[in-house]
Each structure stands twice: as structure tokens, then as C-alpha cells.
Amino acid sequence: MFNDMSNIDRVASLSASKLQEMSAFISEGKQELGITKFNELLTKSKVNDLPLLSKAIVKQAVIDMKAAGYIFPTRKYGGNDVDVFSHEDVRAIYRHRGVATYREKFKGGFTIFIGNLKGGVSKTVSSVNAAHALRLHPDLIKDDLRILVIDIDPQSSATMFLTHEFAYGDVDTTAIQAMLNNVSREELKELFICKSQVDGVDVMPSSIDDAFIASQWEALCEEHLPGQGVYSVLRENIIDRLSDDYDLIFVDCGPHLDACLLNTLGAADLLLTPIPPAQVDFHSTMKYLMRLPQLFSKLSEFGVDRSRPVNIGYMTKVADKKDHLEITEISKEIFGGHMLDAKIPRLDGFERCGETFDTTITANPETYPGSVQALNNAKKASYSFARSLMSRINFMRSSEESL
Ligand SMILES: Nc1ncnc2c1ncn2[C@@H]1O[C@H](COP(=O)(O)OP(=O)(O)OP(=O)(O)O)[C@@H](O)[C@H]1O
Numbered sequence: 001m002f003n004d005m006s007n008i009d010r011v012a013s014l015s016a017s018k019l020q021e022m023s024a025f026i027s028e029g030k031q032e033l034g035i036t037k038f039n040e041l042l043t044k045s046k047v048n049d050l051p052l053l054s055k056a057i058v059k060q061a062v063i064d065m066k067a068a069g070y071i072f073p074t075r076k077y078g079g080n081d082v083d084v085f086s087h088e089d090v091r092a093i094y095r096h097r098g099v100a101t102y103r104e105k106f107k108g109g110f111t112i113f114i115g116n117l118k119g120g121v122s123k124t125v126s127s128v129n130a131a132h133a134l135r136l137h138p139d140l141i142k143d144d145l146r147i148l149v150i151d152i153d154p155q156s157s158a159t160m161f162l163t164h165e166f167a168y169g170d171v172d173t174t175a176i177q178a179m180l181n182n183v184s185r186e187e188l189k190e191l192f193i194c195k196s197q198v199d200g201v202d203v204m205p206s207s208i209d210d211a212f213i214a215s216q217w218e219a220l221c222e223e224h225l226p227g228q229g230v231y232s233v234l235r236e237n238i239i240d241r242l243s244d245d246y247d248l249i250f251v252d253c254g255p256h257l258d259a260c261l262l263n264t265l266g267a268a269d270l271l272l273t274p275i276p277p278a279q280v281d282f283h284s285t286m287k288y289l290m291r292l293p294q295l296f297s298k299l300s301e302f303g304v305d306r307s308r309p310v311n312i313g314y315m316t317k318v319a320d321k322k323d324h325l326e327i328t329e330i331s332k333e334i335f336g337g338h339m340l341d342a343k344i345p346r347l348d349g350f351e352r353c354g355e356t357f358d359t360t361i362t363a364n365p366e367t368y369p370g371s372v373q374a375l376n377n378a379k380k381a382s383y384s385f386a387r388s389l390m391s392r393i394n395f396m397r398s399s400e401e402s403l
């Protein structure tokens with residue numbers, strides 16, 4: 001019976017070819033339609049309404065910038081050329097006005113870990129949608145946030161949502177490889193970091209082969225990184241080296257109590273706990289939260305001596321149901337003031353945008369497989385979540401600065 005491997009081999013080979021076929025279909029479709037990059041244009045009236053701008057300010061800035069040689073794109077509307085603005089143009093207007101960017105206000109990358117040992121609770125979906133929404137939220141364009149998503153989950157879901165380039169096939173230049181190979185900042189930027197569909201949001205991909213490295217982490221560190229703390233590698237070999245290059249860094253990690261999770265906890269400045277409202281999932285989440293102090297004690301024993309990050313809870317996959325509302329209230333009792341008011345509700349848009357290797361922000365209504373209304377609802381929820389998260393981070397960082 002055990003000699004009959006043909007079924008295993010056959011299923012493996014058919015899976016590989018199906019995956020390649022599906023990925024190629026989407027990638028080629030995007031190339032054919034010229035939508036490999038997200039390129040939203042904003043009308044003048046939208047730009048006039050942005051924070052710290054007004055109709056008069058934008059008008060004058062455009063005159064001055066054009067006189068200085070800046071070229072704004074135009075679009076035909078009703079037979080006339082009208083000024084429209086890319087996000088980059090809007091950032092140029094803010095620069096022209098002398099508005100401070102985020103990095104001028106807060107120095108160094110700030111690392112966020114959306115973590116839970118319960119699987120499937122929206123860790124990855126929250127991370128990737130927040131990454132894109134933070135970069136493009138109308139209130140935050142002025143901040144010019146530079147965002148990196150480090151994917152150290154061998155499932156590679158974050159990689160898949162953020163770039164169709166690595167949705168299939170072997171990738172050697174993964175985040176875990178970079179950790180282990182102790183590469184320089186220049187090499188990290190040239191070889192290990194790739195662009196997502198949104199300019200200014202980058203990703204360090206993962207690959208299924210990383211699972212082997214994760215399972216042998218301690219032994220591999222002894223061989224490749226002698227003398228270095230095994231749970232300090234993500235912080236020291238990646239995050240610290242890119243501290244001047246990114247303002248916000250998300251780390252996406254699988255639901256396993258392994259070296260990846262410990263490295264991520266050891267690197268995080270902020271923990272976010274997604275709280276699912278279904279009873280069984282909620283129980284597992286409580287167990288994870290109960291375990292966290294032990295994990296931080298273990299990190300201390302291994303020489304990770306950073307101060308413990310703040311842990312903020314938020315609801316995921318919630319619907320307007322009585323039992324969901326009850327769990328939301330219990331979560332508020334646990335987290336108190338450390339509960340985010342925004343949530344990632346259960347919506348089709350979150351589930352289906354991945355089918356085209358997109359986030360809710362980049363998904364194109366023309367190619368999105370579900371209803372456009374469903375996509376818009378999820379997009380709105382992503383923007384609210386990002387805005388709320390940014391207010392928390394700003395509050396935390398301003399309080400720190402004033403200490
Ligand atoms: N708010 C939501 N509404 C509907 N579906 C969602 C939502 N969030 C996530 N999903 C779907 O639930 C599944 C799990 O989501 P996701 O991969 O983000 O969870 P995860 O916590 O990262 O899982 P893992 O523990 O395996 O890393 C995916 O199929 C995703 O599309």
C-alpha cells in the first residue's frame with residue numbers, strides 16, 4: 001500500500017500546474033490591462049479638501065510649481081484638459097508647502113505585529129490592508145509614510161496579497177534567508193525587498209521553503225550566526241538596519257509558537273491582537289493572551305532586553321449578531337482603554353480581493369470577482385482601521401517623546 005505513491009505524486013504535480021496556470025492567468029491579465037501598479041488619480045476638489053490644503057492654497061501651489069517646471073498630469077473631461085493629481089503630486093504639493101512628513105516628526109522605524117496563535121483570525125488580511133490603507137488614506141498622504149511588510153510566514157499569504165510577482169515559484173530572497181545570511185542594508189534593499197502594487201509600500205517575501213529554516217532555527221543560527229541571540233535576529237539583522245528607510249514595519253507571522261514568533265515578539269514596538277467573535281476562536285485567543293507574559297520572560301532569558309510592547313485589541317470578522325456584540329463587550333473589559341475602536345468586519349471584500357492578488361485598496365472594480373459594493377464596503381473598513389491605528393500610534397509616540 002505504501003508503495004503506491006503515484007496518487008501523492010500525481011496530486012502534487014497537478015496542484016503545481018494548476019497553481020501556475022491560475023497565477024499566470026491573473027498576472028497576464030493584469031499586464032494586458034496595464035494594471036500591475038495601483039495608480040489612483042485625485043480630482044482637484046478632492047485635493048482641495050485634504051488636511052492643511054484649501055482651494056486657494058492648491059491653486060497657488062499649482063501655479064508656483066508649474067512655473068518651477070513641475071508637470072502635473074491632465075485628463076480630458078468633457079473635451080477639456082483638467083488637472084488631476086496622483087498621490088505623488090499631492091505629496092509634492094505638501095512638500096512645496098513645507099508640511100512636515102512623518103519621518104521629520106518621529107525618527108526610526110516603528111514595528112507592528114498583528115499576532116495571535118489562533119489561525120485564520122485575519123492577521124494577514126489586517127496587516128496587508130492596513131499597510132496599503134495607511135499609505136493612501138487621504139488624511140495621511142501628507143505624512144508620506146514609508147511602509148514595509150516583512151512576511152515570515154511560509155504560507156506566504158502576505159506576499160501573495162501584496163505582489164503577484166511571487167505568488168508562485170521558488171523565491172530564495174526571502175525575509176528569513178536575509179535574517180540568517182546577515183546581509184548588509186544595501187543588499188537587503190537591492191535583493192530582498194520588492195515593491196507592492198502601491199509605491200511606498202514594500203514587502204520582504206516568504207516562501208514555503210522557509211518552513212524548513214524556521215523548524216531548524218536554533219541549529220542554523222549556531223552554524224551561521226554564532227554568538228548572536230537566536231531571538232534577536234529579526235530586530236538586529238533586518239529592522240535595525242532599515243530603521244532610516246521605513247516609518248512603519250509590519251511583520252506577518254504564522255500561528256505557531258516557534259522561533260519566527262519569538263523573533264517577532266522580540267522586535268515589536270506594538271502588538272495588535274485580532275479578536276475573532278466566534279466562541280471557539282475567542283477561547284483560543286484568550287489562551288494566547290494568557291501565554292504572552294511567559295513568552296516575554298523566555299525572551300528576557302535569551303537576552304532580548306527591550307521593553308515590552310503595548311498590546312492593543314481589535315475585533316475581526318465581526319457581524320451585527322448578538323453573540324458577536326457580547327464578545328466585543330467582553331474584549332473591551334479585558335483590554336480597557338487598549339481596545340481599538342475600529343474593526344475588520346466580516347465582509348466579502350476582504351475574502352475575495354486575494355483572488356486577484358490584491359488588497360481591498362488596490363483591487364480594481366473592473367477585475368474584482370464579486371460585487372463592487374462589497375469591495376467598497378471592505379475598502380472603507382480598511383481605511384477606518386488604518387486611520388484609527390495611526391491615531392493610536394501617534395498618541396503612543398508623542399507620549400514617549402514627551403517623557
Ligand atoms: N474580515 C474578513 N471578512 C471575511 N473574510 C476574511 C476577513 N478576514 C480574513 N478573511 C478570510 O479568512 C481567511 C483567513 O484570513 P487570514 O489569512 O488573514 O488569517 P490569518 O490569521 O493570517 O491566518 P493564519 O493564522 O493562517 O496566518 C482568509 O481566507 C481570508 O480571506
Ligand SMILES: [Mg+2]
Nearest residue numbers: 123124153157
Ligand atoms: Mg496569516
